[in-house]
Amino acid sequence: MERRRGGGVTFRVAVMGAGSWGTTFGKLLCDAGGEVTVWARRPERVEAINERHENSEYLPGVELPAALRATADAAEALAGADFVALAVPAQTLRENLAAWVPLLPPRSVLVSLMKGVELGTCRRMSEVIGEVADVPAERVAVFSGPNLAREIAAGQPGAAVAACADEEAARRLQAAAMTPYFRVYTSTDVVGVELGGAVKNIVALCVGMAVGLGFGDSTRALLMTRGLAEIARLGAALGADEHTFAGLAGMGDLIGTCSSPLSRNRTFGENLGRGMTLDEVVAVTKQTAEGVKSSGAVLELARKHNVEMPMTEAVVAVLYEGVPIADAASSLISRSPKPERYGL
Numbered sequence: 563m564e565r566r567r568g569g570g571v572t573f574r575v576a577v578m579g580a581g582s583w584g585t586t587f588g589k590l591l592c593d594a595g596g597e598v599t600v601w602a603r604r605p606e607r608v609e610a611i612n613e614r615h616e617n618s619e620y621l622p623g624v625e626l627p628a629a630l631r632a633t634a635d636a637a638e639a640l641a642g643a644d645f646v647a648l649a650v651p652a653q654t655l656r657e658n659l660a661a662w663v664p665l666l667p668p669r670s671v672l673v674s675l676m677k678g679v680e681l682g683t684c685r686r687m688s689e690v691i692g693e694v695a696d697v698p699a700e701r702v703a704v705f706s707g708p709n710l711a712r713e714i715a716a717g718q719p720g721a722a723v724a725a726c727a728d729e730e731a732a733r734r735l736q737a738a739a740m741t742p743y744f745r746v747y748t749s750t751d752v753v754g755v756e757l758g759g760a761v762k763n764i765v766a767l768c769v770g771m772a773v774g775l776g777f778g779d780s781t782r783a784l785l786m787t788r789g790l791a792e793i794a795r796l797g798a799a800l801g802a803d804e805h806t807f808a809g810l811a812g813m814g815d816l817i818g819t820c821s822s823p824l825s826r827n828r829t830f831g832e833n834l835g836r837g838m839t840l841d842e843v844v845a846v847t848k849q850t851a852e853g854v855k856s857s858g859a860v861l862e863l864a865r866k867h868n869v870e871m872p873m874t875e876a877v878v879a880v881l882y883e884g885v886p887i888a889d890a891a892s893s894l895i896s897r898s899p900k901p902e903r904y905g906l
């Protein structure tokens with residue numbers, strides 16, 4: 563952090579990834595007074611952000627602050643950063659971060675903006691960060707909440723949770739992201755905050771399928787509520803604080819994503835529900851729908867910990883085992899009768 567002339571403190575931020583959320587987070591921290599540089603893979607993104615102050619591919623029509631800088635040079639983005647926000651697709655984090663490790667400023671806090679679980683290892687993003695960058699938990703944070711990029715980029719009121727094992731680091735991230743239109747809460751429950759974001763994408767796929775099949779709000783409410791029970795069961799097995807799931811990064815994100823046509827995961831499911839094949843849906847999906855790949859990793863994680871996740875199983879069966887959506891739906895509704903708090 564640096565002292566500004568006049569006494570205030572400013573902070574430097576590197577946002578690694580210039581997709582819809584990376585760009586939006588960069589704008590948010592710029593609006594909060596930070597000096598923000600976004601790293602983009604492609605030179606045309608850099609040019610669009612620096613010259614036209616617009617990320618026309620991911621956030622068309624949103625005017626970005628003139629102070630928000632972009633570069634395709636990771637070293638330039640990372641130089642002197644207090645916070646390094648990681649906003650690439652979850653399954654590409656390991657490879658990307660490995661290349662950036664030698665460039666990370668020694669005291670920077672690494673912030674995961676991603677909502678996925680790694681295939682093959684079943685690791686949460688904060689675990690991948692800790693392992694690849696070889697940094698202690700005190701330097702790894704997660705920022706998550708009901709944040710549909712386009713709405714937050716438009717300056718609509720929103721909120722998120724900044725979670726870190728080190729409460730002081732969480733407070734610094736909180737202070738760095740508070741604006742007149744955005745509130746940030748802190749938490750030390752990294753596992754819970756992270757799982758809420760990753761697993762709600764799978765529930766959103768399921769809700770999307772139901773919407774695509776023509777079902778209404780009763781079915782949607784059923785899936786969201788039982789989806790939350792599924793998230794909480796996995797969270798309990800992994801040591802999360804159950805209260806986290808009643809908060810912004812749990813129920814909040816679940817409601818936001820499952821209710822919004824802006825959600826890429828919900829839209830993906832909806833297209834499947836309308837009868838498109840998986841290949842057709844993949845072909846029309848231009849942005850990252852993390853639940854599609856993470857569903858397999860979450861199911862594997864659940865099985866390792868003996869946690870029942872029937873909706874996640876149903877999503878994996880539809881996506882990867884060729885099970886028709888109608889059959890998956892009827893196997894969910896005809897599960898054996900249970901008390902509501904079964905397994906919680």
Ligand SMILES: NC(=O)C1=CN([C@@H]2O[C@H](COP(=O)(O)OP(=O)(O)OC[C@H]3O[C@@H](n4cnc5c(N)ncnc54)[C@H](O)[C@@H]3O)[C@@H](O)[C@H]2O)C=CC1
Nearest residue numbers: 580581582583584649650654675676677709710711849850
């Ligand atoms: N869009 C949203 O509303 C929100 C997204 N997130 C999370 O943020 C993360 C990033 O998602 P978005 O920005 O929304 O995705 P996006 O699809 O809009 O952008 C992805 C970005 O990653 C880049 N990219 C793709 N493959 C890459 C690779 N192999 N190496 C390096 N860069 C690569 C793309 O060029 C693009 O800049 C995801 O985990 C998502 O779940 C979290 C909160 C809100």
Ligand SMILES: O=C(CO)COP(=O)(O)O
Nearest residue numbers: 707708709710825826827
């Ligand atoms: O995480 C999100 C909202 O909080 C964005 O959801 P999608 O990735 O489904 O668009």
